[in-house]
Amino acid sequence: MKTVDEIKILLQRNKLRLYKELSESKEAMYLIKKSTHSKLSPEEKIKVKLQLLDICKSIPALAVFLLPGGALLLPLLIKLIPDILPSAFREDFPKQEK
Template identity: 45%
Template sequence: MSKSEKNKLTLWISRITYKAIRKAILDNRDRIRQEIYETRELYELLKKWGAGDRLTPEEKQAVRTQLLDICKAIPAIAIFAIPFGSLVLVVLFKMLPYRILPTAFHPPTQKE
């Protein structure tokens, strides 16, 4: 394969990756906004705790949930660093349990 062909292949893969990421962001726009809001809420709770204030049990649970969500998201982001990472991510999401996604990406549950 010539250098020109390799460059074309790389450009083609980059375009596919860009389109896949763009589509995922557009499809999940509201969920991403929700995750950003929850992360901001986590920041405020950690700031409160760091100032010496006590957290309520509900606030402690919110902190736990958000920290777990962040831990779930970090490996997904790191996968993009490997070659064909976007394809690997799709395969992993199909193979791993649904709960690997942050809570903002789960369908709402009805509380009785």
């Protein structure tokens, strides 16, 4: 029973992280679209740059996961190189209270 509860907690936490990452990506896409017809403020430029870096970081993690045995290799790689994950999936993400 304890394992099932732990899995539920992990799924809930990752669902929130994925939602956060998608909302940041949506905002970045809006800003990129806006930049085609008007200037972005310095804050908006920083947001776009950070989000594009996050997207670029997720590609290698996905590639490792898709390799044979990648599901076992990815957690080890994350321990060695924690910066490989997008910002929403890092441990400093605020945890949701029940």
